[in-house]
Every structure is written in structure tokens, then in C-alpha cells.
Amino acid sequence: xxxxxxxxxxxxxxxxxxxxxxxxxxxxxxxxxxxxxxxxxxxxxxxxxxxxxxxxxxxxxxxxxxxxxxxxxxxxxxxxxxxxxxxxxxxxxxxxxxxxxxxxxxxxxxxxxxxxxxxxxxxxxxxxxxxxxxxxxxxxxxxxxxxxxxxxxxxxxxxxxxxxxxxxxxxxxxxxxxxxxxxxxxxxxxxxxxxxxxxxxxxxxxxxxxxxxxxxxxxxxxxxxxxxxxxxxxxxxxxxxxxxxx
Amino acid sequence: xxxxxxxxxxxxxxxxxxxxxxxxxxxxxxxxxxxxxxxxxxxxxxxxxxxxxxxxxxxxxxxxxxxxxxxxxxxxxxxxxxxxxxxxxxxxxxxxxxxxxxxxxxxxxxxxxxxxxxxxxxxxxxxxxxxxxxxxxxxxxxxxxxxxxxxxxxxxxxxxxxxxxxxxxxxxxxxxxxxxxxxxxxxxxxxxxxxxxxxxxxxxxxxxxxxxxxxxxxxxxxxxxxxxxxxxxxxxxxxxxxxxxx
Numbered sequence: 001x002x003x004x005x006x007x008x009x010x011x012x013x014x015x016x017x018x019x020x021x022x023x024x025x026x027x028x029x030x031x032x033x034x035x036x037x038x039x040x041x042x043x044x045x046x047x048x049x050x051x052x053x054x055x056x057x058x059x060x061x062x063x064x065x066x067x068x069x070x071x072x073x074x075x076x077x078x079x080x081x082x083x084x085x086x087x088x089x090x091x092x093x094x095x096x097x098x099x100x101x102x103x104x105x106x107x108x109x110x111x112x113x114x115x116x117x118x119x120x121x122x123x124x125x126x127x128x129x130x131x132x133x134x135x136x137x138x139x140x141x142x143x144x145x146x147x148x149x150x151x152x153x154x155x156x157x158x159x160x161x162x163x164x165x166x167x168x169x170x171x172x173x174x175x176x177x178x179x180x181x182x183x184x185x186x187x188x189x190x191x192x193x194x195x196x197x198x199x200x201x202x203x204x205x206x207x208x209x210x211x212x213x214x215x216x217x218x219x220x221x222x223x224x225x226x227x228x229x230x231x232x233x234x235x236x237x238x239x240x241x242x243x244x245x246x
Numbered sequence: 247x248x249x250x251x252x253x254x255x256x257x258x259x260x261x262x263x264x265x266x267x268x269x270x271x272x273x274x275x276x277x278x279x280x281x282x283x284x285x286x287x288x289x290x291x292x293x294x295x296x297x298x299x300x301x302x303x304x305x306x307x308x309x310x311x312x313x314x315x316x317x318x319x320x321x322x323x324x325x326x327x328x329x330x331x332x333x334x335x336x337x338x339x340x341x342x343x344x345x346x347x348x349x350x351x352x353x354x355x356x357x358x359x360x361x362x363x364x365x366x367x368x369x370x371x372x373x374x375x376x377x378x379x380x381x382x383x384x385x386x387x388x389x390x391x392x393x394x395x396x397x398x399x400x401x402x403x404x405x406x407x408x409x410x411x412x413x414x415x416x417x418x419x420x421x422x423x424x425x426x427x428x429x430x431x432x433x434x435x436x437x438x439x440x441x442x443x444x445x446x447x448x449x450x451x452x453x454x455x456x457x458x459x460x461x462x463x464x465x466x467x468x469x470x471x472x473x474x475x476x477x478x479x480x481x482x483x484x485x486x487x488x489x490x491x492x
Binding site for chain 2: 062063065066067070071073074077078081088089092093102103132146147151152155208209227
């Protein structure tokens, strides 16, 4: 039987599929139900860009990435909310962006070995192999676990397989490069008055963009922009410190 | 007994509490377990800004708003993911931002009558009564339902009490000023190939800034920048349409 080429083909497919299921179970800690979702999570858009139908182009992990990004953000939000009962919203937002930013997600993805599962078009060069590919696949994987196993399982996956083993929340807190604090200390040492001028502008899509200026003794020394007041002020403070040579 | 002032005070408190519980049950469709969470959800920061301790300042709804914003984003993400199986990530992102933007949340909050539950410092003027107060309370309420009743209940609240009765997804889709779609249609009519080249650059504070170029038959015709891929691509598409005189 095994000499029939078609049988060999199916056997290889089944073998691959079994190995893939096993890999997913190892990574997520759960036996996958709908394996198709996980295959999709690891399909980079470069593999399907040639597709000419809408349905074909949607067979990449980008939609799952959109969903997984939201689930991941919620799980980490709750984790921080409970872990830091006395910290305000700005701190929680900042900490979350340190945990789920592009670089950190990519590092997490590599720690889980997701790079070995991602399907890329081998014909694609640098762009497709850019650093965000693995981090995006990780987000898509969270989306796949959510759809396949529900919120609780996705939450458990994120907490027990990502956050707790790999995210050093304490050191993230301590190494927070708090430029605003540094600038205040500097101003106090030098007897200067520091204040921030803040402007917000609505951008299409409901996004607010903030511009913060650091005003040192009535003179604007630096300006920063960001999607939150906090971000804009931090950037302005960082640039002010650079300008002042601190 | 009822002439004792303290008893009257407690009776009034209990009566108020019963009325509040009833209001929450009416709005969310579920009897609240931990009522404290819902009181917190409706406590605007202006009421507690006078507090001098960290713990005191945290007794406003801002932390719950951070959590609820994430939960709401996830529920709406899944809703759109399932409702539009053939739409790509950019469309889903855009649709979500149309549903959960500041103005739309505020309108939803008013439809639910949340303005009658929000606790504001009456001494505060315009700023505290700004349009986002009610929308923020709605996000905080979603956070409270999530902590009090779990994800499934929060999801049900969002879908059955907000999205399905009040969000006209179809008309939101139709009014989308989608420059990318227009550009694709134009290209198809003229037998041209359109693609986007995308670059992201990390900015301090965890912000990514994206640059998208519209490439028409291997020639860059327009470039746009934005804080998301979608924004950058939309802007690039809008400019391409202008350049092409469409």
C-alpha cells in the first residue's frame, strides 16, 4: 500500500498535521479543536498575497491578529489592574504598552518558538521576514485560542505561558525611564520652573493626538507628540533632557 | 424608631442603595453582586481629586475605564470578525473605531441614561461636564460588569444592550469614506496594479509611526503617515486619488 504515491502523500500530510497539532498543544497547553484556526494564525500574508479573490486574500493571519491583539490587551489590562491596585490609569496604560509592544511580542514569540511554525513566502525578502512577523503571529495565536477555546482559555494561555514565565513586571516598573521625573529633579536642582503646555487634536477615526511642550522659565525647550497626554509629555520631557544635555 | 435621625439616615442610604442596584440591574440586565464596583464606575475623578492619599485618588472610575475600554474593544472586535468574514483587518479596525469612538460612546451612554448615575463634583464646571464623562462612565461600567460577572456576561451586556439595539453597523459601513476601496475600484477599472509599501518606525513612548506608499504599476504615486497602518494607508490612498484626479 505504502508504495502508492497518493497514500504516501496523505500519510505525510497526516504526519505533518499530527506534528502541528502536537506543537500547538505544547505551545498553548491545550489540545486544539479547530486546527484550521491555528494554521491560519501562522499564515503570513506573503503566502496569500498572490490570491486574487477577497476570500483568498483573507486566508492570512491579519484578521486573527486584530482579534488577538484585543484579547491580549484585555488580559494584560486585567492582570495589571489587579496587580497594581494603587496605581492610576496612566501607569497601567504605560505598563501595558511596555508588555505588549511590537518588540516585546516578537521576543515572546521567539521564546515560544513560533518562528518555526510561521509560514512565509520563501520568495519574499527582508520585508516579509521583518521583526514583527513573529510577534504578529503570536497575537494571531491568541486570537485563535480565543475563538477555539473561549476567553478563559485564552486568558490562561496569556497569563501562564507568556506573562508569568517571561515578563518581569517588577523590573519593567523599575526601569521605567521616567523622563518627566528626571526633568523635575533637574529643574529643582537648578532652581528652574517647569511646566507643560498641552494641546489635543482629533484625527480621523476617533484618535486624539496630543502635543506637549516643555516650558522652562517661560521658554519652550522641547515638544513631543503622542496618542495620550502622558506619551506626549514623556516624549517632550525626554527631548528637553537631551536639549539641556542632562 | 423612625424618628431617630441615624435610623432615618441608614434607611435613606439603604433606599438609595436599593434604587442604585435596581438601576444597574435595569441597565446591565443582571443583578449586581459587588455593588461597590458599580459605584466606582460612576464616580468621576472630579469627586475625588481633593483626596490627598494615593488610595483616595484611585477611588474614581479611571482605572475601571482602562479595563472596560479593553473589554469593549475585544467584544466589538469579535463581533466584527464574525459579521464580516471577508473583510480585511484594516476594515475591521476602522469599523471598530467608528463604534467605540468617544462621541459614539457618549451617545450610547446617554441612551442608557448613565448621565443620571454619574457622580460629578458639582463645584466643577464645564471641564468636568465635558462630553466624554458619560462615555468614560460607560467604559468603566463594562469594566465593572467584567470584574463582577465575568467575560461572558460583559460580552452579552455589550452585544445585547449596546451594539445590537443602538449601533447601525450597516449604515456605518456605507458611510465609511474608504479611500483605499475607491482607489482599488479605480485601479481595477483602469487595469492598473495597486499595492502599498509600509514602513513602521518606533517612536519613544512605545508609539509606532507608519509610512505607507501607494505603488501604482511600480511607481510610488503618494505617501501618507499615521499612527496605525490603516491611517497611513488611508491617507496615502486619499492623496493618490487626489494626485490621479479621481
